[in-house]
Amino acid sequence: MARLWLIFFLSIYTTVQAGLFDWFHSLSPKGKRAQAVLTEFEPKVEEALKEYQVPGLAIGVIVDHELVYAKGFGYRDLEKKLPMTTETLFGVGSCTKAFTAFLAGMFVDEGKLSRDTPVFTVLHDLRLWNYDVTYHLTFRDVLTHRSGLPRHDFLWYNANMERNELLKKLQYLEPACHLRQRYLYNNLMYVTAGIALEKIGNQSWEDLVTAKILKPLGMQATNFSIEKMKQSRDHAIPYIEKGKKIEPMTIRDFSIIGPAGSMNSNIEDLALWLRLHLNEGILNNQKFLQSSTLQEMLIPQVITGGTPEVQDISFYSYGIGWNISSYRGRYLVSHDGGVDGYTSVVAFFPRENVGIVILANKNLSVLPRFLSFQVQDLVLELSAMDWLKEGLESLKKTRDLADSTPGAAEPMRKTGTQPSHSxxxxxxxxxxxxxxxxxxxxxxxxxxxxxxxxxxxxxxxxxxxxxxxxxxxxxxxxxxxxxxxxxxxxxxxxxxxxxxxxxxxxxxxxxxKQEPALQTLAYLRQFTGQYEIYGYTVDIHIRNGTLHAAIPGQPLYELVPTAENEFSVKAKTGYNVRFVLDSNGLVSEVLLMQPYGTFSAKPKI
Missing domain, CATH: 2.40.128.50 (Lipocalin)
Structure with missing residues (x-):
């Protein structure tokens, strides 16, 4: 009987093992070689985790359309000593943008959208910083970061508001340059694109991405919710380096900027995503995107500029949802992601049919980027370079700069001064x-x-x-x-x-803002009445809940409370009104303060 159970167990074990690793037997020679060199490289990864003070990470590599290597290193939970796996979920931040761009491409193929269509034709209530941008900003502009608007991230970061409310705030933000003048990375524009895609698809952005991309691809673990990720049995705890110590970091909800950076995923799911791109928009015999539509996303649309972070990367540009560059003479498509406590790199070489995913659970870690360079060299059989050493040197310079910054700023400080007020x-x-x-x-x-x-x-x-x-x-x-x-x-x-x-x-x-008590009708009524100055009558009255001044031959001026008994003239810079009260609390004089003098008006008898 025991022998029968052993045979049964071995049979199941063999079946499961075959299900997990049957891809090994179909690997190309290049894929088998990559698998071997990456396995040999594993001790270096373990060493890098310690040197860079990163709790854990996961690596996935695709060669010739197949996932040839997938492995977790370190811990997804330091306190509980839970190991990192290939199924561990991470926040992937701005790697989300490629999904939004891909969804837009699907609508292009369906004839529902042109990339050069003004966004205003879909979002009729869109208002930007001037007329020209409002009516001429296109989907291509928002998806390639050439709107002229800089990041303004502290507007939305941790804000308690609905995504659509962000649209109403755009008109009040200052641009850094003209429309299409230069590249300026911007999360708010991707949110704008996502809201427009919701209007086109008559569903939420999350539902559209799930139905049209995630489910057909088999990306079952990927989600958009921090709460859903936390409920998963296998998710990475985010960490931050504080005072040269590693401590857990609060997981924040990024759903407000969903189309720009709210997705959570793992190595196995993102491997499917890269295989789709390496196979020109086709996977599992399903065509997700026309080849020409995808190719347009993967070619330069705008020069990003700036000094190369490393000497072997050049021709920095941005496609549609992806960074485009030349890595040691090879065409590289990539995107980094960074949200609270997580850092990610998703990259692929279309011509070499190689893809790389690296996810880490540390805030703004440079390890995923430099480790991706090292993995790229190994897989592409390029001459050896010690990228991990270079990354450590870069990290040291950053830390040294941070340590020296407070002292460096002291010469600019005026000592011996005091605030003008208590x-x-x-x-x-x-x-x-x-x-x-x-x-x-x-x-x-x-x-x-x-x-x-x-x-x-x-x-x-x-x-x-x-x-x-x-x-x-x-x-x-x-x-x-x-x-x-x-x-x-x-x-x-x-x-x-x-x-x-x-x-x-x-x-x-x-x-x-003034205290609410200075804006009540009871407070404002004490100032109403007619006042005389140089033979003219100034009528102070309440209109639509605010105080106004009517002066013969002039526009109606709204008065805004600035302090007790004091108001500023809303439409006139440097113009203020002060009401002087007598011992009975009645207005005895109105001081009209202007840049060139102060004039007195008396109650009209």
Whole structure:
């Protein structure tokens, strides 16, 4: 009986093993060689994890249409010592963009879309920073990062809003250049494209990608939800390096920018994705995309510019959803991804029929990129280069620069200065029409700024400039060292704060909001009435819930509360109104403050 059970067990084991590894027998000679050299290379990968302080990663390699190598290294969970596997899920960040671009290509093939169609023809409520861009921005523009709009990522990062709300904010963002003038990487434009594709396909972007790409390909583990990934039995815990120590990082929901970077996937699923591209849009006898449509995505559309990160990569450009470059004389298509605690590289060489996926569970790690170079050299049989050593040297330079930055900034500091006001006067809510509300609070004798539930501790730098001394929460990119400049209005009150949230444009200016008590009808009514100045009558009245001033022969002016009994004239820069009250709380005088003088108006008797 025992012998029968043994035979039965061996039979099942043999069947399972054949199911898992039957691809080995169909490998091309090039594929078998790649598998052998990568297996021999494994100790170097283990060593690199320690040197780069990366908890774990997974590698997948495709050669001649087949997955020839797939393996996990290190840990997906350091605390529980759970090993990394080929099924471990990671956030893949901007590698999502290729799926959005591919979906757009499918609609092109179906005759529902032209890449040179203005997005406005699909999204009629789209409003951008000027008329020309609003009506002429095309799908090709948004998918190739040539809209002229820089990233403005702190607008949406950790924001509690619906995806469609982002569209309403675009008109308030400052561009860095003209439409099609140059390449400027932008997540918001991919969100815009995704919303337009939803309109065309009459489904959510997630449902469209699932139905038209993921399910037919067999990418069963790939999803768009952080919660769904966390429920998986095999997902990587994200980590961040803080103070030269590795600690877990908060997993954040990126669904607000779904089409630009919300997907979670693993090596096995992404191998199918690359096989589809290497086989010119066909997989499992199903044609997903016309070959010509796919080829247009994989050729340069815009020059990205910049200095090459390494000497063996040149001709940097961007296709449609992919970076295009020359790697040691070979045509390389790739994209990196980076979200909180995860770093990814998805790359392929169309002419050599080679694809590489590397996923790591550490925030902004350089290891996946330099490891991909090393793997590429091994698989393509290129002359040996020690990319891992070069990556370590690059990492050391970055760390040394970070350590030296605070000291280097000291010469620019004006010592012995004080803020113009007490810290309590800086407290309040400041608003930008695009970025939303920034709160300034006073805690334990120090100012704290909060935007999108991210808080930053501020320390006085000089005059009315404060520096972000510490990020309260972990985030993809730290803002420590960023300067925040407070400005006063003509009355000398703190009126705004300027913060360089986007480096390609001027500082983002948040204007101080007044307390709700200064906006109630009961408060405003005390100022209504007629006032006389130089024989003219100024009529102060309430209209649509706000105070207005009517002056003969002039437009109607809206008055905006700036402080108790003080207002600014909305349409006139530098014009303010101050109401002077007597001991009975009645208006005795109105001071009309203008850039060239202050004039007094008295209540009309």
């Amino acid at each position: 810290l309590s006067d800086f407290v309040g809510k400041y608003e930008h029409p695009g970025y939303g509300v920034l709160s300034i609070d006073l805690e334990n004798g120090k100012l704290k700024a909060t935007l999108n539930d991210f808080s930053y501790l501020l320390e006085h730098w000089h005059y009315d400039v404060f520096v972000i001394a510490e990020d309260v929460q972990q985030k993809l990119i730290s803002l420590a060292g960023t300067k925040c400049s407070f400005h006063t209005n003509i009355s000398g009150d703190i009126a705004e704060v300027a913060i360089p949230f986007e480096s390609n444009v001027k500082e983002i200016v948040f204007h101080k």
